[in-house]
Amino acid sequence: MKISDITTLLESWAPPALQEDYDNSGLQVGTPDQEVRAALIALDCTEEVVAEAVRRGCDLVIAHHPVIFRGIKSLTGRTGVERTLLAAIRHNVAIYAIHTNLDNVISGVNAEIAARLGLQDLRVLDPKPHQLRKLVVFVPHAHAEAVRSALFGAGAGRIGAYDECSYNLTGEGTFRGGEGTNAFVGTKGERHTGPETRIETVFHAPLERTVLAAMLRAHPYEEVAYDIYPLANTHPGVGSGAIGRLSEPMDEEAFLDRVKEAFGVPALKHTALRGRPVEQVAVCGGSGAFLIGRARAAGADVFVTADVKYHEFFGAEGQLVVADIGHYESEQFTMHLLQRQLRDKLPTFAAHLTETVSNPVHVR
Numbered sequence: 434m435k436i437s438d439i440t441t442l443l444e445s446w447a448p449p450a451l452q453e454d455y456d457n458s459g460l461q462v463g464t465p466d467q468e469v470r471a472a473l474i475a476l477d478c479t480e481e482v483v484a485e486a487v488r489r490g491c492d493l494v495i496a497h498h499p500v501i502f503r504g505i506k507s508l509t510g511r512t513g514v515e516r517t518l519l520a521a522i523r524h525n526v527a528i529y530a531i532h533t534n535l536d537n538v539i540s541g542v543n544a545e546i547a548a549r550l551g552l553q554d555l556r557v558l559d560p561k562p563h564q565l566r567k568l569v570v571f572v573p574h575a576h577a578e579a580v581r582s583a584l585f586g587a588g589a590g591r592i593g594a595y596d597e598c599s600y601n602l603t604g605e606g607t608f609r610g611g612e613g614t615n616a617f618v619g620t621k622g623e624r625h626t627g628p629e630t631r632i633e634t635v636f637h638a639p640l641e642r643t644v645l646a647a648m649l650r651a652h653p654y655e656e657v658a659y660d661i662y663p664l665a666n667t668h669p670g671v672g673s674g675a676i677g678r679l680s681e682p683m684d685e686e687a688f689l690d691r692v693k694e695a696f697g698v699p700a701l702k703h704t705a706l707r708g709r710p711v712e713q714v715a716v717c718g719g720s721g722a723f724l725i726g727r728a729r730a731a732g733a734d735v736f737v738t739a740d741v742k743y744h745e746f747f748g749a750e751g752q753l754v755v756a757d758i759g760h761y762e763s764e765q766f767t768m769h770l771l772q773r774q775l776r777d778k779l780p781t782f783a784a785h786l787t788e789t790v791s792n793p794v795h796v797r
């Protein structure tokens with residue numbers, strides 16, 4: 434198997450275009466055509482993780498956090514990052530990061546946290562704008578079905594839990610072929626009028642190239658008339674954080690105990706309890722303090738996240754309980770999520786979980 438086989442699969446789930454501007458997800462060490470036998474999945478790619486990969490015969494590390502985050506000017510082994518990279522290159526271990534793009538899909542990092550807390554009806558807390566586009570294409574009647582199927586096959590036409598969504602309007606199209614044309618119907622130099630279907634459908638922006646390629650392959654015309662419109666609608670499955678509900682309301686203290694147990698934390702930091710039951714729960718793996726206002730506005734009773742600073746806790750405004758469970762702790766099960774995804778889609782490929790605990794923070 435090639436590295437690109439694995440990254441293509443992961444990126445059809447969490448497209449790289451969904452990563453935040455400051456991020457650096459993707460292949461960091463190695464080449465896409467490199468052969469891989471086994472992968473080691475980790476939250477952080479450290480020196481210890483690379484050593485473990487070598488020991489366990491893994492030639493690819495798949496990490497949530499990118500090891501190369503800022504510019505590196507030398508590789509002399511001065512820092513942990515430099516030593517990690519040197520070891521990976523020396524032992525021919527590739528490194529791939531799937532970070533904020535996996536945070537920003539509803540089936541990603543936050544889905545795993547929500548599942549561990551028993552949340553249902555999960556939706557994105559802060560949808561990312563400019564994710565949806567509309568495609569309108571004009572097709573001769575007889576080819577409309579082939580073009581529609583090609584569009585759906587490429588991922589266009591999905592709205593919530595529905596797929597194959599389109600609107601079809603029939604009318605008349607005209608064209609006149611100039612010098613050098615070889616039109617599918619009609620006579621060169623004369624205006625042709627024929628029945629056409631206007632197919633409208635919606636697609637997720639990162640799919641644009643795939644969708645257009647499929648459309649052009651299935652369309653019989655030399656020059657295909659089509660329009661792409663940016664939409665102001667938000668994509669319900671793409672954005673930061675997530676919110677869901679418990680199957681039954683719970684006492685606040687009992688819920689915080691559930692959080693501690695589910696994430697194996699001996700203690701957590703939280704704002705004052707309100708004396709009201711918990712039903713709506715917002716989550717954001719890693720540094721989620723920027724979503725406190727969103728969680729409050731969405732009616733969350735508790736917001737489970739990490740890396741909350743002193744002044745940010747005040748943002749709870751007594752309306753919800755903000756619980757900081759630790760960055761590593763909140764994202765630790767991302768490894769299991771990645772392993773399940775690879776095992777489901779590539780059952781013969783060996784994807785192991787690291788045994789290295791990379792959490793730099795200790796609690797006692």
Ligand SMILES: [Zn+2]
Nearest residue numbers: 718719720764
């Ligand atoms: Zn993180």
